[in-house]
Amino acid sequence: MLSVSKLAIDYGSNRVVSDLDLSLGESEILMLVGPTGCGKSTILQALAGLIPISAGEINLGTWRATPKLHVPPEKRRVGMVFQDFALFPHLTVQQNICFRLKDTSLAEHWIELLGLGAFVDKKPATLSGGQKQRVALARTLAHQPDFVLLDEPLSNLDAALKDTLRWDIRNALKAAGVPAIWVTHDQEEALSVGDRVGVLKEGSIQQIDTPEHCFSLPSNRFVARFLGEASFIAGDYQHGQASTAIGIAPAQGIDCDSGAVDVLLRPDDVLLAQNGDNSNGTVTWVRFEGGSRLCAVELQCNTLVTSRVSHEVMVRPGDKVHVSLSTSHPLAVYQRHQS
Numbered sequence: 001m002l003s004v005s006k007l008a009i010d011y012g013s014n015r016v017v018s019d020l021d022l023s024l025g026e027s028e029i030l031m032l033v034g035p036t037g038c039g040k041s042t043i044l045q046a047l048a049g050l051i052p053i054s055a056g057e058i059n060l061g062t063w064r065a066t067p068k069l070h071v072p073p074e075k076r077r078v079g080m081v082f083q084d085f086a087l088f089p090h091l092t093v094q095q096n097i098c099f100r101l102k103d104t105s106l107a108e109h110w111i112e113l114l115g116l117g118a119f120v121d122k123k124p125a126t127l128s129g130g131q132k133q134r135v136a137l138a139r140t141l142a143h144q145p146d147f148v149l150l151d152e153p154l155s156n157l158d159a160a161l162k163d164t165l166r167w168d169i170r171n172a173l174k175a176a177g178v179p180a181i182w183v184t185h186d187q188e189e190a191l192s193v194g195d196r197v198g199v200l201k202e203g204s205i206q207q208i209d210t211p212e213h214c215f216s217l218p219s220n221r222f223v224a225r226f227l228g229e230a231s232f233i234a235g236d237y238q239h240g241q242a243s244t245a246i247g248i249a250p251a252q253g254i255d256c257d258s259g260a261v262d263v264l265l266r267p268d269d270v271l272l273a274q275n276g277d278n279s280n281g282t283v284t285w286v287r288f289e290g291g292s293r294l295c296a297v298e299l300q301c302n303t304l305v306t307s308r309v310s311h312e313v314m315v316r317p318g319d320k321v322h323v324s325l326s327t328s329h330p331l332a333v334y335q336r337h338q339s
């Protein structure tokens with residue numbers, strides 16, 4: 001099991017990661033997300049032993065690293081996958097995967113599992129981005145690492161490729177049975193492929209939890225906004241229910257037990273009806289998403305909420321509509337911000 005406790009990392013006098021605690025189960029995938037510059041890559045580099053740590057410890061059972069006890073990268077049994085693939089251009093796919101490998105039988109296993117059989121004699125320059133990343137992953141896994149770190153492995157690929165490759169990477173990591181930390185900018189990727197998600201802000205973890213909990217019951221408003229479209233409406237929270245201007249719903253207090261709250265609304269929690277006679281809001285903008293439309297509605301109480309409707313529903317800015325709460329799961333509520 002990989003465990004990290006009270007980890008701090010400095011660049012000179014600048015502390016960029018502080019008080020980081022996390023632990024990973026045997027084949028668990030933790031997605032690490034956060035705004036640019038929050039310290040995601042720095043954490044991966046410290047776990048790999050590429051930069052020193054200033055406080056705390058990293059423990060993998062077979063080794064333990066502290067600020068005074070540096071364990072060099074080659075002793076950590078770590079596999080790294082980078083966004084730029086880091087393949088040797090002069091070697092073939094087979095040679096890249098088998099580079100410094102004692103037992104090449106494992107290479108065959110990953111070549112087959114990652115669908116690379118037809119490319120073994122090709123050089124990286126002749127492969128697509130997705131194929132290159134499969135080679136990089138096969139090379140990493142063929143070396144039987146004890147844990148794997150992935151630094152935005154899909155960020156150089158186009159959207160259609162990302163979707164299939166993210167599942168192939170997840171399946172390969174699960175087949176290898178190794179814990180992995182996967183850094184991404186993409187909240188959809190984090191929520192869909194991770195067993196757990198860790199949200200970072202300015203070098204400190206805001207929440208580590210299942211994707212469902214991080215999305216539905218964020219530990220604070222930053223996490224709520226970072227993981228998806230979020231709006232907040234004033235409400236009164238009593239006995240597990242929140243009453244708002246657009247209806248009553250089950251609720252769960254995040255930082256409060258009862259009283260005046262702001263209720264977190266995801267677009268799917270809000271039902272929009274095109275009902276001019278009984279309207280309680282006006283559409284201010286509409287974003288076409290393909291299979292759906294995301295609509296922002298300004299309520300009579302001056303609050304802006306968003307609702308997702310089918311692409312078949314033709315809604316336009318300026319339309320008078322009726323919005324209401326439509327959820328059976330508890331909505332997260334936070335102590336009211338006085339403005």
Ligand SMILES: Nc1ncnc2c1ncn2[C@@H]1O[C@H](COP(=O)(O)OP(=O)(O)OP(=O)(O)O)[C@@H](O)[C@H]1O
Pocket residue numbers: 011016034035036037038039040041042043185
């Ligand atoms: N070698 C370095 N020397 C000094 N400061 C650095 C160095 N590398 C990174 N930093 C700073 O440390 C902070 C964290 O950087 P890091 O690259 O870990 O962020 P990140 O979350 O991975 O960002 P991004 O999502 O943009 O890749 C930033 O403020 C960055 O400017």
